[in-house]
Amino acid sequence: MVQEALNNCENTKGLRLIIIINENEMSISRNIGSFAKSISKIRMRASYFRTKAATRHFLSRLPLIGKPMVSFITKVKKGLKDLLYGSNYFENLGLYYLGPIDGNDRNAVETMLREAKKFDESVVLHVKTKKGKGYEPAEKNPGVYHSVAPRGAVPGGGFSKVFGNAIVREATADGKICAITAAMSSGTGLDTFRKLFPERFFDVGIAEEHAVTFAAGLAAGGMKPVAAIYSTFIQRAYDNILHDVALQSLPVVLCIDRAGLSVGDGATHHGIFDVSFLSAIPGITIYTPATYAGLEMSLRTALALGAPAAVRYPNAVEDDRVKRRFYAEDTPDDVPGVRYDLSATDAPRAVIAVHGRMASEAIEISDALAARGIGCGILLCEYIKPYEQLAGEIEKMLPECTELFVCLEEEIRSGGFGMNLCDVLERRGAFEKMKKLIIATDDTFAVPDAGQTVYEAAGVDTASAIAKISEALKA
DSSP: OHHHHHHHHHTSTTOOOEEEEEESSOOOSSOOSHHHHHHHHHHHSHHHHHHHHHHHHHHHTSTTTHHHHHHHHHHHHHHHHHHHHOOOHHHHTTOEEEEEEETTOHHHHHHHHHHHTTOSSOEEEEEEOOTTTTOHHHHHOTTGGGSOOOTTOOTTOHHHHHHHHHHHHHHHHOTTEEEEESSOTTTTTOHHHHHHOGGGEEEOOSOHHHHHHHHHHHHHTTOEEEEEEEHHHHGGGHHHIIIIIITTTOOOEEEEESOBOOTTTOGGGOBOSHHHHHHTSTTOEEEOOSSHHHHHHHHHHHHHHOSOEEEEOOSSOOOHHHHHHHOSSSSOOSSOOEEEOTTSOSSOSEEEEEOTTHHHHHHHHHHHHHHTTOOEEEEEESEEESHHHHHHHHHHHSOTTOOEEEEEEEEESTTSHHHHHHHHHHHTTGGGSSEEEEEEEOSSOOOOOTTOOHHHHHTOSHHHHHHHHHHHHHO
16 A cells, blocks of 8 residues: 555655655665765755755756756766665655655754755655664663553563463474464564474564465465454454455464553554454354463364464453452363353342453442342353354353343444344344343544543443443333
8 A cells, every 4th residue: 555655656746745764773775884874964964955956956947958967967866876776666666765864863854854845746755763762671672662561560461471372382282383473573472482483483564464364375275374463453454354264264363462442552552343343254253261261272272173263362461350250260161152250149130241351340340230239140251253152152041030131342332242142142032031231332432531541431431331231220
């Protein structure tokens, strides 16, 4: 898309864009070495641009020979530059190229921006910056400091780390397992895998679409690819998942990190849409672990499935309350299923179906309702799709006294977990004697106002959920 846009610049008359390419110590052009740096310094001086502009203006005004002479000199200069440094990608597209310059040098950047504004054509300004400049720990380890955890938190821990350790164990036992990341090796917990199995590790850069299609190709060739991608970024690869993976029923495992609302990074990083769009794709299984052991089991099950699968998990640490309430033993069953809150009343008026991180919220809601004398059970879904299979399990577990069935999720309501599950249950006649309620992020990007949490902005916080459930039971 970017290359097509750049190509289109030359074909748009009167377009005067300034396109800034920020390079973090990665080569774009071949202008390297001391001679190239000295030429770059010359080109950054205001006197250079004044002399160049004056010469161009003078020659252009000469009758008959002026404009041809300018064109000839430009071609000769480009030929010499190409001979010395190699062809420049941007200039080959017809764009005027400036740089590279030190992007951490404010004066140099301001000088080049002023000069770039004087051109009657689109200009590419190539700046080189140092990631984490000014903070030594970030300069030494820019990957870790790309997204800084809150003070007191342990960076690199939680579900991502557990996934990284789990895939290493699986890959040690199975030489066909390979891992794919889209420039997020550290963030997705794949650093150890990269070091131990370099021949089976693939970083495709910021190209999630390619990551998924590449995974499909590996699967078609007999490998067992696992593509670890953030939820918000896997949205870019929807068409690839649909046509390249699902349509061919290829055994690709999508490990969807940062699933759910993003407290730290906000709306751009909310992982609230993947459940909705994956639910619409035939033949894909969606696992939703709420514990570390559940994540390990889900990955193991997905790899053995032999069909498209997604394992989604949050940017969080395990909640001990979830383990105590839903798991009588230290380890879960052999395959993901539905678990009932072991401490719940035998005669609940309401039952909450929940998955993933929101199990913690469901526990708080259940306890608060119990304090008000309202019995509330919880069904923890370790997978959500196939919905027909899930509905069958839930029907067997629902007490006959249940008045209200609640689906609680932090993802988008439209086409999500609650809508799909309730649709199947309704077709099976489950709501002839009980009511239903879906609590989810409803048609909003969940951007909090001042003093508001992201969960409050989404309408899925504990207080809001208690109010909605209480109101539904009264109706």
